[in-house]
Amino acid sequence: MLDRKPRGRKLMARPTQAEAEAAVRVLIEWAGDNPEREGLLDTPARVARSYRELFAGYETDPHDYLRRTFEEVGGYDELVVLKDIRVVSFCEHHMLPVIGRAHVGYLPTNKVVGISKLARVVQGFARRLQIQEKLTADVAEAIQDILEPAGVGVVIEAEHSCMTLRGVNTPGSTLTTSKLLGVIRDDPRTREEFLRLARG
Numbered sequence: 333m334l335d336r337k338p339r340g341r342k343l344m345a346r347p348t349q350a351e352a353e354a355a356v357r358v359l360i361e362w363a364g365d366n367p368e369r370e371g372l373l374d375t376p377a378r379v380a381r382s383y384r385e386l387f388a389g390y391e392t393d394p395h396d397y398l399r400r401t402f403e404e405v406g407g408y409d410e411l412v413v414l415k416d417i418r419v420v421s422f423c424e425h426h427m428l429p430v431i432g433r434a435h436v437g438y439l440p441t442n443k444v445v446g447i448s449k450l451a452r453v454v455q456g457f458a459r460r461l462q463i464q465e466k467l468t469a470d471v472a473e474a475i476q477d478i479l480e481p482a483g484v485g486v487v488i489e490a491e492h493s494c495m496t497l498r499g500v501n502t503p504g505s506t507l508t509t510s511k512l513l514g515v516i517r518d519d520p521r522t523r524e525e526f527l528r529l530a531r532g
Contacts, residue, residue, distance in 0.1 A: 352380040386422070387459055394456030394470075398478035401443040411522070413437035413485075413529045414450045423494045424461040432490025432506065434458075435530035436471065438481040439515055439522065445479060464490055464509050472511035483514030485526040 347355075353376035357367040365372060417434040434454045457470045472486040487510045496503045515522045 349377075349380055352383070353377055356380065386420070387461070389456050389459030392456045394453045395474050395478055397449040397452040397456065398445050398474065400449070401445050401479065403443045405440060405442070405444055408440065408444070411437050411439055411526055411529060412444060412447075413526065414447050415530060417451045417454045419454060419458050419467075419488060419490055421458040421464070421467055421490070422461050423492055424463060426494040426498070427461065428493035428497065430464060430490045430492050432488060434471065435485075435487045436475070437485045437516070437526050437530060438475055438479060439483045440479070440481050443479060450475075464488055464492075464507055468509040468511045472513055476513050481514065483516035483519075483522060483526075484512070485516040485523075485530065486511045487527070487530050 356376035356379045360367040360372055360375065367373075367376065413435065414437070415433075415435045417436060419430070419432045419434050421430040422428065423430055436450050436454065453474055454471055457467055457474070460467075468486050468488050471488075472484045475481070475484045475486075487508065489506050489508045491504070491506050495501075495505060512523060512526075516526050517523060
């Protein structure tokens with residue numbers, strides 16, 4: 333487990349479990365309830381544990397999932413597309429859930445990666461505070477950097493709780509973002525094929 337995390341431009345020590353629980357107690361009081369009542373006594377510890385799980389992306393380098401590759405591809409030189417990868421992330425502005433699906437594809441040159449690793453890359457980047465646009469770009473660029481394919485495509489469709497539970501209150505609205513690199517961006521036929529496979 334890493335003890336220090338980059339936050340903005342500074343490297344800061346991570347607060348202790350006790351400090352995190354104390355912060356949750358303050359929020360419970362601020363919301364108008366009593367953190368000492370029976371039903372809330374264990375809530376600060378539970379929230380801290382759940383946050384450790386929900387923000388597990390800070391504990392990993394998603395690039396590492398892509399480093400074990402397979403070069404025996406049998407001459408395969410068509411798109412590899414993994415659809416409907418569940419995305420659970422958090423809006424960095426309101427710390428509310430962003431839930432949706434990612435569709436990831438790449439055009440291999442001389443190596444491929446196990447398909448579960450594509451899902452792990454998405455999950456590794458997703459479990460952080462961020463905007464969806466950055467998440468989409470991070471996934472695509474990691475695949476491009478490590479696998480060096482001819483092209484990469486990532487499409488994410490997600491519902492943002494900061495819009496559906498508060499603010500403009502628009503349940504059912506989704507945000508779609510995409511990042512296309514290499515031939516998937518530059519070649520119209522390859523781009524069309526990826527988008528058809530991803531959304532079909």
